[in-house]
Amino acid sequence: MKKILLLTTIYPLPTKDNKGTAVCHFFAREWVKMGYRVRVIHFQTVFPLPFYWLARMNRKLIAAKTGAVVYTQRDKGEIYESEGVEINRIPLFKPIPHGGYSKKTIRKAVEKIVAWNGESGFVPDIIVGHFPNPQIEIVGMLKDVYAKATMGIVMHGDVEIAKKVYGKKLLSLCEKIDIWGFRNKTVQEQFEREVMKVNKPFICYSGIPEDYITEKNTHTFTGGKLKFIYVGEMIERKYPVAVLDALKKAFPERNYQMTYVGAGQLLGTIKDRIATEGLQQQVATLGKIPRDSIKEQYDQADCMVMISRGEAYGLVYLEAMARGCITIASKREGFDGVIVDGENGFLCKAGDSDELAQIMKRISEMSVEEKKQISEKAIETAKSLTDFKAAKLYIDDVIRLSVK
Numbered sequence: 001m002k003k004i005l006l007l008t009t010i011y012p013l014p015t016k017d018n019k020g021t022a023v024c025h026f027f028a029r030e031w032v033k034m035g036y037r038v039r040v041i042h043f044q045t046v047f048p049l050p051f052y053w054l055a056r057m058n059r060k061l062i063a064a065k066t067g068a069v070v071y072t073q074r075d076k077g078e079i080y081e082s083e084g085v086e087i088n089r090i091p092l093f094k095p096i097p098h099g100g101y102s103k104k105t106i107r108k109a110v111e112k113i114v115a116w117n118g119e120s121g122f123v124p125d126i127i128v129g130h131f132p133n134p135q136i137e138i139v140g141m142l143k144d145v146y147a148k149a150t151m152g153i154v155m156h157g158d159v160e161i162a163k164k165v166y167g168k169k170l171l172s173l174c175e176k177i178d179i180w181g182f183r184n185k186t187v188q189e190q191f192e193r194e195v196m197k198v199n200k201p202f203i204c205y206s207g208i209p210e211d212y213i214t215e216k217n218t219h220t221f222t223g224g225k226l227k228f229i230y231v232g233e234m235i236e237r238k239y240p241v242a243v244l245d246a247l248k249k250a251f252p253e254r255n256y257q258m259t260y261v262g263a264g265q266l267l268g269t270i271k272d273r274i275a276t277e278g279l280q281q282q283v284a285t286l287g288k289i290p291r292d293s294i295k296e297q298y299d300q301a302d303c304m305v306m307i308s309r310g311e312a313y314g315l316v317y318l319e320a321m322a323r324g325c326i327t328i329a330s331k332r333e334g335f336d337g338v339i340v341d342g343e344n345g346f347l348c349k350a351g352d353s354d355e356l357a358q359i360m361k362r363i364s365e366m367s368v369e370e371k372k373q374i375s376e377k378a379i380e381t382a383k384s385l386t387d388f389k390a391a392k393l394y395i396d397d398v399i400r401l402s403v404k
Helices: 023-033 049-066 103-119 135-142 159-174 185-194 240-250 267-276 291-300 315-322 353-364 368-383 387-402
Strands: 003-008 037-046 078-082 085-093 126-130 150-155 179-182 201-203 226-231 256-261 283-285 303-305 326-330 346-348
Touching: 003 023, 003 135, 023 037, 023 085, 023 387, 037 103, 085 103, 103 135, 126 135, 126 387, 135 150, 135 159, 150 159, 150 185, 150 387, 159 185, 179 185, 179 387, 185 201, 201 387, 226 240, 226 291, 226 315, 226 353, 240 256, 240 267, 240 353, 256 291, 267 283, 291 315, 303 315, 303 353, 315 326, 315 368, 326 353, 326 368, 346 353
Parallel strands: 003 037, 003 126, 037 085, 126 150, 150 179, 179 201, 226 256, 226 303, 256 283, 303 326, 326 346
Antiparallel strands: 078 085
């Protein structure tokens, strides 16, 4: 049985509100099902106490504006198990947000990892870190302990962070890594342009639960007017207001329907626009709703649209495609390799309401059969990227590239 050690700074907590993106857990959980023994090191950053005082006073405002998880107290760490994955959450002190960790902090973290593994005789065959800070440095240090293990890093669109934190020593740190994964082709191109050429790269796609994929495509596209849906946080980098601007340009006669799902600072702006422009018959805002209810909304819509920037991947796009929605995603923002423009969906420059309006008009002018074809291809794409298939593709690439 191969043993995998995954290091990450983002991982769901074992609490009711389940803070933290679960992407790394989905990989780890599926690897366990495949027969691997998987351990996760979750580095939870902790800050000086005044930061938590400020967070408690401004939690709702920060969360609404950025969409980020806001912690209001220091984490103390925990060792636990979830779906067969062994997890050790280790607090790491950082004096300044977005900065680096001290050498002492890094050294102690490595000592804790080695000690925890040693207690049960866990010797990893593969060590992979997600996100660069502090994973690039720590994975490199673990190479001195586990010399036979394959060392990998997966970048999530955080090249600038790596450059800022590590500065001139970034290249020497990167040279200790055996293989590199990238959440999308755009991130790989930026990394190779600004840091170094990679000999053994792979693209690390995420998947969705198999039961999220529709068993029967309910989209007929015969309603006479297109029904759009936006699912995501109502924050600036996701441009939810730009979608309204595009609809106004594409359909001056207001022959469309638009549904917003999600919460955030800009939800108030959208509601104000609905009121001042008299769009109550065209636009609905549902706020945050359960995931199963979102499936129902996808089934009732024709097109899903979100043209955000800073997306390393964008699972919400894949979820919409899995239900048969014609999906409009951001161009060169994480989903280019999954959506082929005009074949199984469309790509639009992030935040560009003019380009989005043109795409909306293009879809509206397509025949019913053309729309159905794109819808069916979207479902087929989603079928190839279930949680299990994505995790298998990931680990198969790592093993393949590990061969000396």
